[in-house]
Structure formats: C-alpha cells, structure tokens
Amino acid sequence: MATISMTVNGKAVKRAVPDNTLLSEFLREHLRLTGTHVGCDTSQCGACVVHVDGRAIKSCTALAASLDGATVTTIEGLANGDLHPMQKAFNDNHGLQCGFCTPGMIMSGVDMVARYKAEGRELTEAAIRHELEGNICRCTGYHNIVKSIQQAAAEM
Amino acid sequence: MSDGIGARVKRKEDKRFITGKGKYTDDIRMENQAYAAFVRSPHAHAKVKGIDASAAEAMEGVVAVLTGAQLTGDGIGNLICGWAINSKDGSPMNMGPWSALATDRVRYVGDAVAVVIADSQKLARNAAEAVVVDYEELPAVAHADRALAKGAPQVHDNAPGNLIYDWGIGDDAATQAALKGSAHVTELHVTNNRLSPNPMEPRSAVATYDEAEDHYTLYTTSQNPHVARLVLSAFYNVAPEHKLRVIAPDVGGGFGSKIYIYPEEITCLWASMKTKRSVKWTSDRTEAFMTDAHGRDHITTAKMGFDKDGKITGFHVDTVANFGAYMSLFSSAVPTYLYATLLSGQYDIHNIYCNVRAVYTNTVPVDAYRGAGRPEACYLIERMMETAAREMGMDPAELRRRNFIQSFPHQTPVIMNYDSGDFPGNLDKALKAADIAGFPARKAEAAKRGKLRGIGYSCYIEACGIAPSAAVGSLGAGVGLWESAEVRVNPVGTIEILTGSHSHGQGHETTFAQIVSDRFGVPIDNVSIVHGDTDKVQMGMGTYGSRSGAVGMSAIVKAMDKVEAKVKKIAAHVLEASEDDIVIEGGEVKVAGTDRKMAWHEVGLAAYTAHNLPAGMEPGLKEGAFYDPVNFTFPAGAYIAEVEVDPDTGVTKIVQFTAADDFGTIINPNIVEGQVHGGVAQGIGQAILEQVVYDEGGQLLTGSYMDYAMPRADDVPFYTIEHNTTVCPNNPLGIKGCGEAGAIGAPPAVINAITDAIGTNDLQMPATPARVWAALNAARAPMAAE
Numbered sequence: 001m002a003t004i005s006m007t008v009n010g011k012a013v014k015r016a017v018p019d020n021t022l023l024s025e026f027l028r029e030h031l032r033l034t035g036t037h038v039g040c041d042t043s044q045c046g047a048c049v050v051h052v053d054g055r056a057i058k059s060c061t062a063l064a065a066s067l068d069g070a071t072v073t074t075i076e077g078l079a080n081g082d083l084h085p086m087q088k089a090f091n092d093n094h095g096l097q098c099g100f101c102t103p104g105m106i107m108s109g110v111d112m113v114a115r116y117k118a119e120g121r122e123l124t125e126a127a128i129r130h131e132l133e134g135n136i137c138r139c140t141g142y143h144n145i146v147k148s149i150q151q152a153a154a155e156m
Numbered sequence: 157m158s159d160g161i162g163a164r165v166k167r168k169e170d171k172r173f174i175t176g177k178g179k180y181t182d183d184i185r186m187e188n189q190a191y192a193a194f195v196r197s198p199h200a201h202a203k204v205k206g207i208d209a210s211a212a213e214a215m216e217g218v219v220a221v222l223t224g225a226q227l228t229g230d231g232i233g234n235l236i237c238g239w240a241i242n243s244k245d246g247s248p249m250n251m252g253p254w255s256a257l258a259t260d261r262v263r264y265v266g267d268a269v270a271v272v273i274a275d276s277q278k279l280a281r282n283a284a285e286a287v288v289v290d291y292e293e294l295p296a297v298a299h300a301d302r303a304l305a306k307g308a309p310q311v312h313d314n315a316p317g318n319l320i321y322d323w324g325i326g327d328d329a330a331t332q333a334a335l336k337g338s339a340h341v342t343e344l345h346v347t348n349n350r351l352s353p354n355p356m357e358p359r360s361a362v363a364t365y366d367e368a369e370d371h372y373t374l375y376t377t378s379q380n381p382h383v384a385r386l387v388l389s390a391f392y393n394v395a396p397e398h399k400l401r402v403i404a405p406d407v408g409g410g411f412g413s414k415i416y417i418y419p420e421e422i423t424c425l426w427a428s429m430k431t432k433r434s435v436k437w438t439s440d441r442t443e444a445f446m447t448d449a450h451g452r453d454h455i456t457t458a459k460m461g462f463d464k465d466g467k468i469t470g471f472h473v474d475t476v477a478n479f480g481a482y483m484s485l486f487s488s489a490v491p492t493y494l495y496a497t498l499l500s501g502q503y504d505i506h507n508i509y510c511n512v513r514a515v516y517t518n519t520v521p522v523d524a525y526r527g528a529g530r531p532e533a534c535y536l537i538e539r540m541m542e543t544a545a546r547e548m549g550m551d552p553a554e555l556r557r558r559n560f561i562q563s564f565p566h567q568t569p570v571i572m573n574y575d576s577g578d579f580p581g582n583l584d585k586a587l588k589a590a591d592i593a594g595f596p597a598r599k600a601e602a603a604k605r606g607k608l609r610g611i612g613y614s615c616y617i618e619a620c621g622i623a624p625s626a627a628v629g630s631l632g633a634g635v636g637l638w639e640s641a642e643v644r645v646n647p648v649g650t651i652e653i654l655t656g657s658h659s660h661g662q663g664h665e666t667t668f669a670q671i672v673s674d675r676f677g678v679p680i681d682n683v684s685i686v687h688g689d690t691d692k693v694q695m696g697m698g699t700y701g702s703r704s705g706a707v708g709m710s711a712i713v714k715a716m717d718k719v720e721a722k723v724k725k726i727a728a729h730v731l732e733a734s735e736d737d738i739v740i741e742g743g744e745v746k747v748a749g750t751d752r753k754m755a756w757h758e759v760g761l762a763a764y765t766a767h768n769l770p771a772g773m774e775p776g777l778k779e780g781a782f783y784d785p786v787n788f789t790f791p792a793g794a795y796i797a798e799v800e801v802d803p804d805t806g807v808t809k810i811v812q813f814t815a816a817d818d819f820g821t822i823i824n825p826n827i828v829e830g831q832v833h834g835g836v837a838q839g840i841g842q843a844i845l846e847q848v849v850y851d852e853g854g855q856l857l858t859g860s861y862m863d864y865a866m867p868r869a870d871d872v873p874f875y876t877i878e879h880n881t882t883v884c885p886n887n888p889l890g891i892k893g894c895g896e897a898g899a900i901g902a903p904p905a906v907i908n909a910i911t912d913a914i915g916t917n918d919l920q921m922p923a924t925p926a927r928v929w930a931a932l933n934a935a936r937a938p939m940a941a942e
C-alpha cells in the first residue's frame with residue numbers, strides 16, 4: 001500500500017491505495033471522479049486524459065504512487081463556475097455525441113491550445129488533427145471536434 | 157417555434173458530458189458490489205476436459221468460481237438467434253448450441269468457460285488466471301472460404317460442412333439468361349472486410365439480486381434495454397419480465413454491438429443470485445476485440461450485365477458470410493434481408509439473383525454493425541458500376557444516370573418497394589459541391605507534387621426505419637419492430653416523453669424535445685425525455701437500423717395526436733367553443749378568429765384539477781401510442797471521395813469528401829450532419845484502415861489499438877455535407893433516417909477514388925499503404941516490361 005497526497009481539482013486529498021493503482025483508478029474508484037474515462041488498455045485512446053502539474057497526461061498510464069504531491073485537474077475541475085471556453089465550444093459546435101471520449105478530448109484540447117499559445121505557434125487545422133493523434137473518437141468523425149478546438153483556441 | 161423542426165438547436169444533454177457528470181454503467185457502484193472476471197479460452201477450438209478452480213477459490217477475496225455446468229444446471233438457457241432463415245431447399249438454419257459459459261467445447265479465442273467473482277476487479281482477474289482448465293485442442297478454421305472446404309474442421313456437430321444456411325433470392329435462371337445476352341459483363345470478386353465496431357465505452361454490466369423481492373436489476377451498456385429484458389426472460393430464463401428491471405444509462409456509443417445480449421450480462425445476473433452480491437463486469441479493450449460481435453466479413457463473386465447503351469440487364473451475386481462460432485441475435489438477417497434486398501441499389505434492374513451461404517468459423521460471432529448488410533450491398537454495387545464504366549469507357553456518373561430509378565413507388569425484384577427519392581438530384585448536388593469541373597486541374601497540380609489524385613463516386617440507398625412488424629415476421633423475425641411512446645403533460649404544462657428508443661450519442665434529448673416544441677409551442681427546456689429504463693418506460697424496441705427518427709418519433713407523434721385531441725376537447729369546453737375551432741399556437745390554446753384563449757399550462761392544470769371537464773372525461777393528460785411502420789424508409793445519396801496517393805509509399809490521403817444525402821425531413825441539421833460525419837469516418841476506416849485479423853488457426857492478431865487501425869483525426873478531412881430532401885410519404889414527420897448512411901456510402905467512394913488514382917481495379921479493403929503500393933506496382937509492371 002502507498003499513501004498518496006494530491007491536490008485534485010483544488011482540493012487536498014489523501015488516500016492509502018495498493019502500489020499498483022493507476023491514476024485513472026485512483027480518480028475513478030478512490031475519489032469517485034468518474035468523468036475521467038478508460039477506453040483502452042494500451043494507452044491509445046485518450047479518454048483518460050487529465051492535467052498533472054499543468055500538463056496533459058494519460059491517467060491510465062501513470063501510477064498514482066509516482067504522483068505523490070502532484071496537482072491534478074480532471075474534467076470535473078476544469079470549469080470554475082461558468083463553463084471553460086473549451087467546454088462551451090464543444091457544446092456550440094456539436095463536438096460530442098455519446099460523450100465518452102469527450103472529457104479526454106476537452107482536456108487534450110485545453111492543453112494543446114495552451115502549449116501553442118505559450119510557444120507562440122499557430123494552432124492550424126493540421127496541427128489540431130496531428131495533436132489529436134492520441135485521442136480516439138468513434139462517433140463524430142472528428143469534424144466538429146476540430147471545429148470546437150478552433151473556436152476555443154480563438155477565445156482562450 | 158425557433159426550437160422546432162429544422163432548427164439547429166444545441167444539444168440539451170451536452171452539459172453533463174462536457175462537465176464529466178455523465179453516468180455510464182461503469183460509473184455505477186452498488187453497495188456490497190463484487191466484480192466478475194471471466195476465464196476465457198486461449199484456443200480457437202478445444203474440448204474442455206476439466207476445470208480445477210481450487211487454487212482460485214482459496215485466494216483471499218474470492219467469493220465464488222462458477223462454471224457452465226452450474227449455469228446450465230440452474231436452467232439458464234442457451235443464447236439464440238432471433239431471426240429464422242430457411243435454406244433454398246426449405247430446411248431450417250442450423251443453429252448450434254451456445255451456452256453463456258461453455259461446458260464441453262470452446263469455439264473461439266475468448267469463449268468463456270468460467271467466471272470468478274471477487275471483492276475487487278484486480279482480485280477477480282488474478283484469480284481467473286489461477287483457474288486451471290484442461291483443454292484438448294482441436295483443429296480450427298477461421299476464414300469463411302476455408303470453412304466450406306472439404307475436410308475443414310467442424311465447428312458445430314449439427315452444421316455439416318459448417319453451413320448454417322444456403323439461401324437465395326430472385327430469379328437465378330432469368331438472371332443468368334440476361335447476363336448471356338448482354339453486350340458487356342463485368343465480373344468482380346470482392347471481400348468486405350471484418351470490422352470491430354469499437355464504441356469507445358467498453359461493454360459493462362452491474363447486476364443486483366434482491367432476495368427479499370426475488371427481483372433482479374441490471375445496469376448495462378445496451379441500445380435496447382426492453383429487448384434485453386425480453387430475451388433474458390423469455391429465452392435465457394434468468395427471471396420473468398416483471399421480476400427484472402434493465403437500465404441502460406448513458407451509453408458510450410453502440411453502432412450495433414450493444415444490441416445483443418451477451419454471455420457476460422447473463423452470467424452477471426445469474427452470479428448475483430448465486431452470490432447474493434451485486435456483480436459488476438467491465439470489459440477492457442482487449443476483451444472487447446475478443447468478445448464484442450464483429451461486423452461484415454463477406455466474400456462475394458458477382459457479375460453485372462449491360463446492354464449496348466449501358467443499361468443494366470442483370471445482376472448475379474454469390475456471397476459467403478462468416479458468422480463466427482455462434483449465431484448472434486440478429487446475425488442471420490444481416491446477409492439476407494438487410495443485404496440481398498438492397499442489391500438493386502438506386503438502379504432500375506429487372507433481373508437480380510443472390511445466393512448467400514452462411515458459415516461457422518472459430519471466430520467471435522458476427523452480427524450487425526453500423527449499416528449491417530447494406531454497406532456490403534452498396535460496396536458491391538458501387539464498385540461494380542465504377543468498374544463497369546471504366547471497362548466500357550463511359551463516364552461513371554453518366555452510367556449511373558442511365559440506370560437511375562426515376563419514378564416512385566418502385567418495386568425492385570428483391571422485395572423492397574422504394575417510396576420516394578431523387579437520385580439524379582443527389583448526384584448533381586454532390587458533383588457541384590465537389591467541384592467536379594475543377595478536378596482535372598487539381599489532378600494536374602497534384603501530379604506536379606508527385607501525387608496521384610483520384611476521384612470516386614458512390615450512390616447508396618439503404619432500407620431504414622426498421623421495420624413493419626408483419627412484414628419482418630413473414631420473413632422470419634422473432635419480434636415486432638414497432639416503437640412505443642408516452643406523452644405526459646404535467647399540471648404545470650411541462651412535458652415528459654417516455655420513449656422506447658435509446659440514445660447513446662444520437663441526441664434524442666434534444667431532437668425529441670424539438671418535435672414536441674414544434675407541435676405544442678412549449679420551450680424545449682420544458683420537455684424532458686425519459687428513456688433507457690424498463691421500469692419507467694412502458695415498452696420499446698430500442699435504437700438501431702436508423703429507426704429512432706422514423707419509428708421512435710412517429711410513436712411520439714401518434715401519442716401527441718391523442719394529447720392534442722384531449723387538449724382541444726378541454727379547451728372547447730372551458731372556452732365554450734366548438735372543438736373544431738380550437739388551435740394550438742405559440743404555447744396557447746385558442747379559439748380561432750377570437751381573442752378567447754388558454755395558456756398551455758392552464759389546460760394542463762384543468763386536466764388535473766378536473767373541476768370543469770367535459771361530462772364523462774377522465775382527468776389527467778397523458779397518452780401513449782405504439783407505432784408500427786407501414787414500410788421501410790429509403791435514405792439515399794451520392795458521395796464523392798477525392799484522394800491523393802503517394803506512389804512511393806502507397807499512403808492514401810483523403811483530401812476531399814462530399815456527401816449529398818436525402819434523409820427526408822430533418823429535425824436538427826447539426827445532429828444529422830454529425831451522424832454523417834461519424835458514419836463517413838467509419839466508412840473511411842473500413843476502406844483504408846480497419847481489419848480484424850485472425851490467423852489460420854483462429855488466433856486473434858488484432859486485439860488492441862496497436863494492431864487495429866482506428867480512424868484518427870488526421871486520417872480524415874473536413875467533410876462537405878449537402879441535403880437534397882424528398883419527404884418520406886409513409887410516416888407522419890416524413891423522416892427517412894440518417895444514422896448509417898455514412899458508413900454505407902463512404903467505402904466504395906473511397907476505393908473507387910483510389911483505384912482511379914492508381915489505374916487498376918484490383919484492390920481490396922482495407923486499402924493499406926502496402927496493398928495500394930503493391931496494386932500500383934502490379935499495374936505498372938507490364939508497362940515497365942515493355
């Protein structure tokens with residue numbers, strides 16, 4: 001067992017969990033934050049993307065114990081009060097259908113927009129599609145996801 | 157009404173999904189919940205000689221290890237296929253036994269032999285590894301053509317030669333004769349690749365047995381919870397319907413794969429009774445590839461004849477369909493009544509014959525996947541048209557035009573009666589939107605960059621709005637395919653719609669509210685949609701086959717008709733007017749031509765206070781209806797793909813994709829276009845990326861996203877979507893359906909474009925870079941030798 005302290009969505013949490021607990025399990029099963037989804041077992045689909053210390057990572061691929069002391073933001077913690085521009089953009093552009101990939105898409109979208117902004121690079125359509133390499137959606141054909149991220153990039 | 161029919165309303169359901177508050181089955185946790193892990197066969201075919209669970213049972217946290225012998229001993233029935241198909245000679249299909257947990261023989265990799273119930277998922281999975289199964293391996297067969305070969309391993313004892321049925325439709329002799337007299341005959345040999353549906357949410361089930369009430373509750377990832385309850389009750393003897401509640405909460409996509417009732421749900425229900433614990437099972441992706449029903453997997457040889465003017469004279473088709481190891485719930489209908497009946501395509505063809513042989517193999521069962529039979533038909537016809545046009549030196553658009561059906565209703569030689577459409581109009585719209593005139597310049601520009609640019613068409617038709625109950629009953633269906641709805645107007649005027657349709661991405665909470673808003677003038681926020689729970693919704697057949705609009709909404713309309721009639725009676729009574737003079741407009745119930753009126757909510761209140769109702773009228777304002785369609789609906793369209801092939805690597809880039817669809821009435825264009833986007837992406841996936849691979853011995857080689865190529869964002873372009881609407885004459889809203897079109901129409905357009913680019917027709921799906929490169933170089937080889 002490992003005792004893990006983290007700041008999750010602005011709140012300090014502390015749990016004793018088995019050593020092999022993945023961050024996705026820690027969030028879903030121990031903290032009951034079920035907005036983070038698990039869609040695969042090979043780190044490919046991105047349904048599980050969260051922000052750890054400001055960077056997007058696949059929570060299914062990180063051991064919770066290795067992130068003791070980290071600051072984690074999940075889809076539940078993205079908005080403070082109003083919707084985040086990325087969340088709003090997904091609603092505005094019909095960027096989701098079944099919603100299962102959506103938390104990961106939104107968390108990846110926020111991360112890519114922030115990174116490109118910080119680096120002063122233009123987030124083109126091609127760049128968005130390339131950046132979404134690790135996020136699979138089976139419903140939308142990506143059209144409206146790309147549009148959503150384009151809109152949010154303009155607003156963020 | 158701005159929220160009514162045709163409005164681009166933003167989805168009401170989005171809020172919970174974009175904030176992480178969706179409630180999917182795996183998000184549910186019951187008190188005292190245990191976890192199931194299945195012990196699965198690593199062999200494609202083997203005898204089960206013994207199961208030693210003692211080590212697993214001794215592990216800490218293990219509640220029970222349960223086997224097939226116990227399951228059948230408790231009277232749990234075999235899984236069944238619900239659509240009876242007879243062979244040409246009249247003999248019934250050969251359905252082999254399928255137990256939720258195999259007892260004596262396993263028939264595919266992943267076939268479950270036992271289940272471990274434990275306190276945590278990890279414990280259950282570890283203990284499942286510790287169950288020792290004594291297998292005696294048997295020879296296996298994985299591919300349909302091999303299964304029919306002499307001496308092939310036999311999957312089921314009651315299906316000699318692995319043949320499930322040998323079925324035919326149409327006039328064989330007349331079609332053969334027509335081909336003989338043709339000026340030109342095109343012959344094609346095509347495979348329709350085996351696919352894994354891959355909704356992003358893996359299947360999951362949470363079963364609870366309430367001992368005091370002798371009652372079961374199942375949360376599950378289902379497209380049709382009432383069908384699940386019916387089948388679990390009537391065929392698998394889990395519990396009678398009044399003792400079983402099935403809830404399908406938020407469901408993360410289905411595409412057909414969540415229609416069926418799988419061994420895992422049956423086992424969880426039974427195990428919850430055995431262990432007196434809630435039992436949860438959630439598939440991981442590898443398990444999903446191994447156990448979710450696959451789609452397609454046809455091998456077809458076909459001939460199409462043409463007269464000297466390019467008119468089709470006859471179409472002769474011979475198909476072998478791989479069903480996998482067991483007959484899944486609707487498997488038998490897919491390559492017959494959902495495939496062969498669409499072989500007339502958009503064309504006026506007088507002679508069609510299709511023979512279908514369905515075969516067992518040692519692979520996971522195959523059933524309906526988005527489009528189900530219709531993509532296979534469309535792919536064959538549209539590859540045929542394009543290939544024939546090339547062989548005859550004709551413009552492929554012109555060849556299609558010469559053969560388009562122009563007047564409706566149109567009876568095809570293969571059962572279907574098309575009710576409406578505008579096939580030339582669809583094609584014109586697509587050609588214009590795709591800027592066909594500019595193609596030669598784009599091709600020349602691509603050539604300068606060293607790229608081969610090609611263009612391909614596909615004119616698809618599908619049969620949706622599944623389906624008229626008596627008609628499908630006469631064709632062997634074990635169920636009726638109506639839909640039901642209830643409209644409850646509350647005393648304050650807000651409205652609840654209870655529907656048997658199920659939304660797992662389709663946006664019913666928005667579109668269904670729109671038709672209510674359109675009719676009664678209430679804002680969509682005052683309408684809520686209740687679905688997915690057999691305790692709340694009276695009955696339902698669920699969502700598949702693009703039926704929620706054409707059938708599900710029609711049931712709502714019928715219930716609204718009854719509500720409207722009662723509203724008018726109440727208002728006429730209160731306002732002392734004639735019922736015929738009452739109109740409902742802008743949220744008010746008025747006497748036409750006067751200023752006398754009631755607000756919508758005042759009528760609701762009057763119905764429930766019942767202080768002043770017409771003599772003899774029952775209080776309340778709630779009506780239900782069942783709607784049984786009178787015909788299938790026939791969405792149709794024209795798709796154009798434009799591709800660039802890199803001749804050095806064989807990599808294909810889809811550079812442009814244009815869709816012109818006729819879906820009948822459109823309730824919400826955003827949602828309809830979203831359905832096309834998603835369907836087209838799946839079609840592109842089938843065309844160039846996706847393929848389930850079993851080796852000769854039946855080992856699954858594509859068990860993860862590392863091996864099975866899903867379409868990703870940079871595999872697809874922005875799509876251009878056009879609508880060319882003709883209203884469906886056979887249902888109240890004029891809806892045809894839009895859920896499957898993209899997956900049906902896209903594959904042939906893409907392959908026609910690639911073959912145009914590389915100058916050879918000899919290319920099978922998925923057109924991977926290796927295949928494209930090989931085809932290109934095979935086509936070039938004779939030139940090089942010259």
Ligand code: FES
Nearest residue numbers: 039044045046060
């Ligand atoms: S669940 Fe993490 S990448 Fe798929």
Ligand code: FES
Nearest residue numbers: 097098101137139
């Ligand atoms: S919205 Fe369903 S997987 Fe993306």
